[in-house]
Amino acid sequence: MTTWKDRLADTMGPDLAREIDIFETQIELRRQDKLEEKVFAETRLRKGVYGQRYDNGQRHDGIEVQQLDYRSEYPTKGVETVWDAPGMQRIKMPFGGLNPDQMDVLADLAEEYSDGICHVTTRQDIQLHFVHLEDTPSLMRRLAAVGVTTHEACGNAVRNVTACPLSGACHDEVFDVTPYARAAAQYMLGHPDFQDFGRKFKVSFSGCASHPCGLATIHDMGLIAAIRTANGKESRGFTLYVGGGLGAVPYQAKLFEEFLPVEELLPTAQAIGRVFGRLGEKKNRARARIKFLVDKLGLEEFRRLVREERKVLPEDPRWTSYLEGVSSDRERPLQAPVSRNGVPPPEGYDLWKKTNVYRQKQSGFVIATVALPLGDLSAYQLRNLAGIARRLVGDHVRTTVEQNIVLRWVREEDLPELYTSLQAIGLAQPGAGTIIDITACPGTDTCKLGIASSRGLAEELRTDLATQFVQLDEAVKNLRIKVSGCFNSCGQHQVADIGFYGVSRTIDRHKVPHFQVVLGGQWTENAGSYGQAIGAVPSKRIPEVVRRITDRYIRQRQGEEKFQDFIQRIGKKVLREDLEDLMVVPSYEKDPTLYSDWGDPREFTMSDIGTGECAGEVVTPLQFGLTAAERELFEAQIQLDEGDFPKAWHLGRGAMLQAAKTLVREQFRDVPDEPEAIVSEFKKRFFDTKIFFDKYAGGKFGNYLFRPYEQEAEDFTDDTARKIIAEAQLFIEASHACYARLEPEQVAPMTQLSRLSRSTLRKPGGAQ
Amino acid sequence: MDLQRFAIKVYLEDPSKLDPKALIPVFHRWIQQRAIPDHLLIDVADYSHVPHGPGVMLMTREGHFSLDNSDQRLGLMYTRKQPTEGSFGERFQAVLRATLQARQLLAQEAELSGGLVFKDDELLLVANDRLQAPNTTESFETIRVELGRFLPGLLGGEPAIVHVKSQPRERLALSITVPQALDIPGLLLRLAVAS
Numbered sequence A: 001m002t003t004w005k006d007r008l009a010d011t012m013g014p015d016l017a018r019e020i021d022i023f024e025t026q027i028e029l030r031r032q033d034k035l036e037e038k039v040f041a042e043t044r045l046r047k048g049v050y051g052q053r054y055d056n057g058q059r060h061d062g063i064e065v066q067q068l069d070y071r072s073e074y075p076t077k078g079v080e081t082v083w084d085a086p087g088m089q090r091i092k093m094p095f096g097g098l099n100p101d102q103m104d105v106l107a108d109l110a111e112e113y114s115d116g117i118c119h120v121t122t123r124q125d126i127q128l129h130f131v132h133l134e135d136t137p138s139l140m141r142r143l144a145a146v147g148v149t150t151h152e153a154c155g156n157a158v159r160n161v162t163a164c165p166l167s168g169a170c171h172d173e174v175f176d177v178t179p180y181a182r183a184a185a186q187y188m189l190g191h192p193d194f195q196d197f198g199r200k201f202k203v204s205f206s207g208c209a210s211h212p213c214g215l216a217t218i219h220d221m222g223l224i225a226a227i228r229t230a231n232g233k234e235s236r237g238f239t240l241y242v243g244g245g246l247g248a249v250p251y252q253a254k255l256f257e258e259f260l261p262v263e264e265l266l267p268t269a270q271a272i273g274r275v276f277g278r279l280g281e282k283k284n285r286a287r288a289r290i291k292f293l294v295d296k297l298g299l300e301e302f303r304r305l306v307r308e309e310r311k312v313l314p315e316d317p318r319w320t321s322y323l324e325g326v327s328s329d330r331e332r333p334l335q336a337p338v339s340r341n342g343v344p345p346p347e348g349y350d351l352w353k354k355t356n357v358y359r360q361k362q363s364g365f366v367i368a369t370v371a372l373p374l375g376d377l378s379a380y381q382l383r384n385l386a387g388i389a390r391r392l393v394g395d396h397v398r399t400t401v402e403q404n405i406v407l408r409w410v411r412e413e414d415l416p417e418l419y420t421s422l423q424a425i426g427l428a429q430p431g432a433g434t435i436i437d438i439t440a441c442p443g444t445d446t447c448k449l450g451i452a453s454s455r456g457l458a459e460e461l462r463t464d465l466a467t468q469f470v471q472l473d474e475a476v477k478n479l480r481i482k483v484s485g486c487f488n489s490c491g492q493h494q495v496a497d498i499g500f501y502g503v504s505r506t507i508d509r510h511k512v513p514h515f516q517v518v519l520g521g522q523w524t525e526n527a528g529s530y531g532q533a534i535g536a537v538p539s540k541r542i543p544e545v546v547r548r549i550t551d552r553y554i555r556q557r558q559g560e561e562k563f564q565d566f567i568q569r570i571g572k573k574v575l576r577e578d579l580e581d582l583m584v585v586p587s588y589e590k591d592p593t594l595y596s597d598w599g600d601p602r603e604f605t606m607s608d609i610g611t612g613e614c615a616g617e618v619v620t621p622l623q624f625g626l627t628a629a630e631r632e633l634f635e636a637q638i639q640l641d642e643g644d645f646p647k648a649w650h651l652g653r654g655a656m657l658q659a660a661k662t663l664v665r666e667q668f669r670d671v672p673d674e675p676e677a678i679v680s681e682f683k684k685r686f687f688d689t690k691i692f693f694d695k696y697a698g699g700k701f702g703n704y705l706f707r708p709y710e711q712e713a714e715d716f717t718d719d720t721a722r723k724i725i726a727e728a729q730l731f732i733e734a735s736h737a738c739y740a741r742l743e744p745e746q747v748a749p750m751t752q753l754s755r756l757s758r759s760t761l762r763k764p765g766g767a768q
Numbered sequence B: 001m002d003l004q005r006f007a008i009k010v011y012l013e014d015p016s017k018l019d020p021k022a023l024i025p026v027f028h029r030w031i032q033q034r035a036i037p038d039h040l041l042i043d044v045a046d047y048s049h050v051p052h053g054p055g056v057m058l059m060t061r062e063g064h065f066s067l068d069n070s071d072q073r074l075g076l077m078y079t080r081k082q083p084t085e086g087s088f089g090e091r092f093q094a095v096l097r098a099t100l101q102a103r104q105l106l107a108q109e110a111e112l113s114g115g116l117v118f119k120d121d122e123l124l125l126v127a128n129d130r131l132q133a134p135n136t137t138e139s140f141e142t143i144r145v146e147l148g149r150f151l152p153g154l155l156g157g158e159p160a161i162v163h164v165k166s167q168p169r170e171r172l173a174l175s176i177t178v179p180q181a182l183d184i185p186g187l188l189l190r191l192a193v194a195s
Ligand code: SF4
Pocket: A441, A442, A443, A444, A447, A448, A449, A450, A451, A454, A484, A485, A486, A487, A488, A489, A490, A491
């Protein structure tokens, strides 16, 4: 039977293809219980393959906790994560960039592997839910064939690099940040200096300081375009902020550098990565983001360390090679603008145009926002949207952090046609960027940590406000509402005018879903300030909260007073008093409706909360490296079984090299990739110093590496292949032991693979 | 014919009578009652805010039941995700059986104003695998021939099988119609015997 691997073999680069093959092998190894759970979980997360609610095998059905018997024969795929339980696939889209071919593939994947829905996230990613692990390699290959990777979409890695969706077309931008965002995403992807983090690392690019599009201050590394003039010559750079983040403990990013020349962008990021990797918290995940490191060290010291690190970085041509192409890296419209023909617009068009269309700085062109309720669109809609894009704008499509999609470079005279086409597929909702364009994280729908139904609430508010939208006061129309299902803030509630996050309260032993009301966050100026909670209100009463707050704003607003200023002036105490009657919860007997959540008739419970995978466990690069060596050895064994002796021999040798490189990297991060260099560094650092020596066998295992690199086997036979595989096994074991001697308390437990394969290797004719 | 992933849809007679959200409590109750045999019922997903989408869904380990509107005709669709045993004919019958079991439950639902009325002279078969069954005339012919081997016996007459024309990137869909409404309880009995 043909597979996607066969079909797409020639459509992707060898590295990407190999990466997916490796992941497929890792799935197989874990299935056979030959790969440690923790290592597999982090590997899986780094591929964007994420857990989903109820994958721990239990669910409260409203009456009792049901054990979900997934009938899984295989081991867990992570902590309390049943193998056969469907999960979520996150797909990284750097700066939200999409083209019609990619949209088509995403639509296909949603239908074939997921639930028919593509979800746009607050980091411009795309997520598919209810995906089975076995389907992920094919899914990844199909994405790779159109230039998309899921690599490092989750896990303790650099997450999707975000950027303003208006970049290159915005009237207020200093310059187009797109090429820099693209270069940064490419540079950091898989780079060794961005692998050893205790938590995730988020980067964003913004074209200006005043608008919210890039949300620089909520990022680990936020960059805002800047120009400096010296000696009459303008040069480009970025204002760099570090250590921002939302989550349970929100931090505003701190100004690291007023002007960082573009040439210094990538090396500085790399130096930050190194400092964070070296000094960032690894054990306590709750304090492992870079914001805690900056706080602990102080900005001055952090800056000093980064600058020191920067000085000793080995030169990398990629730091600046992309800059040559920046001036020509400009989007071109699909068609030249022409004058309007005066045909009367379709019904509803004017309102849609008013809220969803932005006039580009390039005359005759606009950006149209396709507003997606809850960030969702069906496969049918996405495929047809791809067709519309192909016809009207070509490759100029992006997702946004407000969970929408924008079509760029629309000719102004094509707008009525665009509107009609969108209407035909149910995507012409007005109100983009207004109070009805509500952002929500997945919450209890699919997130394992969700407390309350953020999507249920968002949908209720959206439908409620949409019915009054036309009559709403302009000041209210422009407010932003954002909802998170818990304090982790994935819905970015702290930077909304009105934000909510899910909590629970217990009344007479019954649980009541609540939302904390968060007011005064500043969306503009790159999320200039964070809101504060004023009290928790039952979920079902939140629409009334919105009514009261917005009514008061309309009544008591002074002139053009902004919402944040209004909140500041009135004071949170008074605003809370306004809501206090809503906070009183009647008994279950009096009003059971408050005891269930939006869109979910079950009585509310907290018992469905699972173990989060937001960042996975910390797996050191050394553990990853030695696991990679073991995987390569496993592949060698498979080739041996299949009778491909030359391949088996080379894989066995390669496995030793991988283990040696892993050890060398502990001392010499920038060891080159060439085998001679690795072998020579290993010899110098670990063999000649006897660090690698076994108490009884001395240098024997080290010699297993040197010999095959001094001279290839003359003959590739069953015997020579078997011998090198056995030696490689011992070499990898010795590498583990060596590391254990150096770092006794950090040693990775020997994987099942090591134990099992040792016995498999004791075959007649084997080296032992 | 190696097609493992496919879906079967049965249409509603009068979709205007149904508020899709009314299915949410119904599906939650089905989970409590473990109402669908041979399926591990996991959760309910509400996509009723997405026009041309899967609507309200009952997610199971084996596949999804959805009140689907992606072809702008509301109906109950069962999309099989896990492989099933046997020949294509056997797999088809297993998927049809699960679809009709859910259809029967919905038709009897007191909470849905006495139950939904289905259009029982039509089925839609959707091949959910672009590798094994791309949306081409050849794939259509292959499946039509396969269906021709067992459908007349199963349905009690020769059905009309038509390739639902769509863009090539859409999934291959086959409309299967019979001159008179099928006797669903009888058909379910035959499927039970066959399984
Ligand atoms: S905010 Fe909480 S509920 Fe929402 S996605 Fe994040 S962890 Fe899950």
